Amino acid sequence: MTARLYLISPARIDHPSIFADELRAALDGGDVAAFQLRLKDVPDDAIARAADTLRPICQQRDTALIMNDRPDLAVKLDCDGVHVGQDDMPYAEARRIVGPNRQVGVTCKASRHLAMEAAEAGADYVAFGAFFPSTTKQVTSPASLEILEWWNELMEVPSVAIGGITVENCRPVVAAGADFLAVASGVWNYKEGPEAAVRAFNEIFSAHGQP
Numbered sequence: 001m002t003a004r005l006y007l008i009s010p011a012r013i014d015h016p017s018i019f020a021d022e023l024r025a026a027l028d029g030g031d032v033a034a035f036q037l038r039l040k041d042v043p044d045d046a047i048a049r050a051a052d053t054l055r056p057i058c059q060q061r062d063t064a065l066i067m068n069d070r071p072d073l074a075v076k077l078d079c080d081g082v083h084v085g086q087d088d089m090p091y092a093e094a095r096r097i098v099g100p101n102r103q104v105g106v107t108c109k110a111s112r113h114l115a116m117e118a119a120e121a122g123a124d125y126v127a128f129g130a131f132f133p134s135t136t137k138q139v140t141s142p143a144s145l146e147i148l149e150w151w152n153e154l155m156e157v158p159s160v161a162i163g164g165i166t167v168e169n170c171r172p173v174v175a176a177g178a179d180f181l182a183v184a185s186g187v188w189n190y191k192e193g194p195e196a197a198v199r200a201f202n203e204i205f206s207a208h209g210q211p
């Protein structure tokens with residue numbers, strides 16, 4: 001399977017209707033499997049405004065809308081899933097809140113043990129990282145490519161690679177077998193703009209899939 005892009009939102013979206021144009025442009029650049037609304041320290045009503053504006057854009061393009069941290073808001077705002085980290089809540093609690101029909105992804109940092117645990121419990125994907133220094137989040141768990149190779153060899157549950165991934169540095173992550181590359185800055189701050197970034201990532205994914 002070739003890798004796919006998992007887009008992470010900027011940490012703040014102060015004007016959802018302006019950001020909507022940026023998101024549309026990014027998604028026009030090519031395939032994006034998922035878009036995660038990751039608004040940190042933002043009031044619920046602002047998260048709701050952003051979700052309501054961005055949901056139809058994701059739906060039109062078959063991009064799953066994933067809520068970060070908050071399974072309650074994933075349900076309330078009709079998202080396709082939720083992502084929870086080790087400091088947010090246990091997988092089982094997130095699953096109980098969202099039910100069986102929404103996706104639950106779990107941060108597993110650089111830990112084989114956390115990933116096995118999450119997969120056995122029923123997570124829809126496990127996220128490993130950080131693979132590179134990130135300007136979006138302080139990296140506390142540097143991950144190496146071996147964990148992706150090991151996971152890809154042994155397990156069916158999809159893996160997400162995250163942390164400082166860019167068009168320029170992503171090739172070894174793709175080659176190591178990551179199913180999804182989760183990217184924030186590498187898309188929003190790409191020198192030629194988000195649409196060009198999504199196009200460039202997809203060109204790399206397709207080239208890797210060629211015999």
Ligand SMILES: Cc1ncc(COP(=O)(O)OP(=O)(O)O)c(N)n1
Binds near residue numbers: 084086107127137
């Ligand atoms: C796809 C994906 N992977 C990892 C994370 C990080 O989650 P977490 O450790 O809970 O940190 P915050 O993003 O909440 O700051 C993620 N959000 N998405």
Ligand SMILES: Cc1ncsc1CCOP(=O)(O)O
Binds near residue numbers: 162165
């Ligand atoms: C949320 C998160 N978790 C580990 S690194 C990271 C930030 C991802 O953003 P970027 O692609 O800009 O490094």
Ligand SMILES: [Mg+2]
Binds near residue numbers: 068083085088
């Ligand atoms: Mg979190």
